[in-house]
Amino acid sequence: MDASSNKPAKTKAAGKPIWPKIPAEFVRAMLAGHSALGLAFAALIYLVCFSGSVAVFTQEFTRWEQPEGPVLRTVSPQAVDAAVRATLAKNPKAHDLLVRLPTPDHPRLSVHGDDAVGGERTYVADQAGRLVGEARTPWTEFQTELHTVLHLPRAWGGFVVGLTGVALLSSLVSGVLSHPRVFRDAFAFRWGGSKRLQEADLHNRISVWGLPFHLAVSLTGAFLGLTTIIVGVLALATFKGDASKAYALFRGPTVADDPRPAAKVIDVGAALANIAARYPDAQPTYIYVEHPGERGQHAIINLATEGRLSRGETVVVDGESRILGEVGYESGSLGFRVLSAMTPLHFGWFGGWPVKIAYFLLGLGLTAVTASGVAIWLARRRDKGRPAPGWERLWVAFAWSQPFAYGLSALISLLSPIPAPVAVWGLATLIACGSAVFGTPRGLSIMLRRISAGLLALTAIAHGASHVSVMADPIGWAMDGALLAAALTLALTTLPRGYPVRC
């Protein structure tokens, strides 16, 4: 947060303030720390926040990329078993399978596993469990991986994203401490006039009213990203470096590995029937079928229960479809329940579409806070007679590079038979940043926004046109409509008005 808007918006009768007075030197020192940290991590925080806002709709984008369906509300245990067997028939040597069952967020039955030549495939099944096609969701996978690991090797990517979460959390702490009038100015929102005050008001208002969300996503994001390193050091202290022993504490009943061939493949249908009998109020959401066809085969079944902030309980079933027990994510100790709440709380996957939309908008708000933080620093330099025009152009170009790169990668993914969204995204980001060599910050901002709006609109139109006869899932039309609305909004922000257009 920035303290530039400390001047009260209106003249009020002087009264005794209810907030404790914070020494000016402390505020100045905190501001210096806040500024240094924000600048050091600005690009990473911006990227993680923007990608996280889009990642809220991961399920919806998965459905949008394969709108042909089949759209299933429920499915019988026998159909699930049939889908598993059909997948194993395609690759009898598949080591593990992930079966996703229909849920309100993702009304599909799909089986993911490795194929005979070592690749990975996801098959989509119909109501009877027949495999009717292959799911291809390259753009959804691209945007998820960008947010979670920045397309770096998993351990490094997770660490960098986790560290970014720590930097964001630290910025929140120093921002609140360096803004003594944070609550007194809570409704002051002025636009126009001094660029620095305008950006400061935007920065501070979003920061204050979005604070619960900002704290939740930064803390959970940092925890999720740093898990590998935390568990690694814990294992070093307690298990002689064997991290798998630390993870095993959260895996529930174990089945001994036995690669000898089993008499028959695990009956997933019977396992689901047993689960339904013991957990009548829970809905199975996904199943890991481990080592199918081996004596050590077993299934790990995730169960969601309405009304909980949890990724679900996990139940382990042996090769004979007998329930061995549950991990305790919903019935266990505080640690299990907190751990189980992390992912849904981080991504906004717990309260239906109003929470998803709020997370999306608040996430974009946090992205705007990051952008405005750098803009305030640049405006302050300009006010002091030390402008940095190159950095001003580069920052504007980078900030608006992401809608452009996301739009272009989505469009190419949709149209190209060999989609390479990461390469397209990287190239588009570089081109946008390279455009900072030309023009003014305002010109760059308007140009990139207009191109992004065009790309988003084109993506929606191309998607609708190419799936018009097969769009079984209405979310396909809804997402196309949302993309068009986003394009229109973006284009409208570039129209000249009576007050300055924001860079």
Place this chain on the structure above:
Amino acid sequence: MSALWVLALTPLPLAGATLLKRAWDGPSPQRPWLILGGWGLLVLAIGASVPLMGPARGPAAILAVGSMAVLALVAAGVERRSARNKAPRELAPEPSDRRRVAWRGWLRGFLAGPLAGVAALGCGLAVAICAPGQVQSRMVIGGLIVPFLWAGGMAWTLSDDKILRAFAVLASVATLTLGAAFLKGAL
């Protein structure tokens, strides 16, 4: 169903914020009541969400959607100013001007990054290994305090001008906590 409940409750934080804004707009005899009513409605919204949506899910949902609704209210009250007007003289504090010394910058970066991280990790490990309670709970709570303490350490070391003091404190905390964790060596 949860979507409907959260929508049904959203007017409460919105009404609460409206009362707080009226109190903020200017002094009046009703000001204390407006503040009390505003905060009361915000608390009521969170409280009402518990029986309707669950003890953890309800407050989390209403905080997210309520924050968004209040931000919309704040945006609706935007005060537009002419770009031709010069900015009034700033009264806001400026960041402290530090002497630009390279070794201090590198040391500050080392304190805020690796050393604060190791100290936070040490505290988390000490909780996970040495604190009483169930193993998994200790591990998760210990893990959760790592980013929190690291963030706090980062904010402190980047703002404190006495970096040698910060160095001494962080190094001591790291040594003590990691020493205790590795000495015990079992969960």
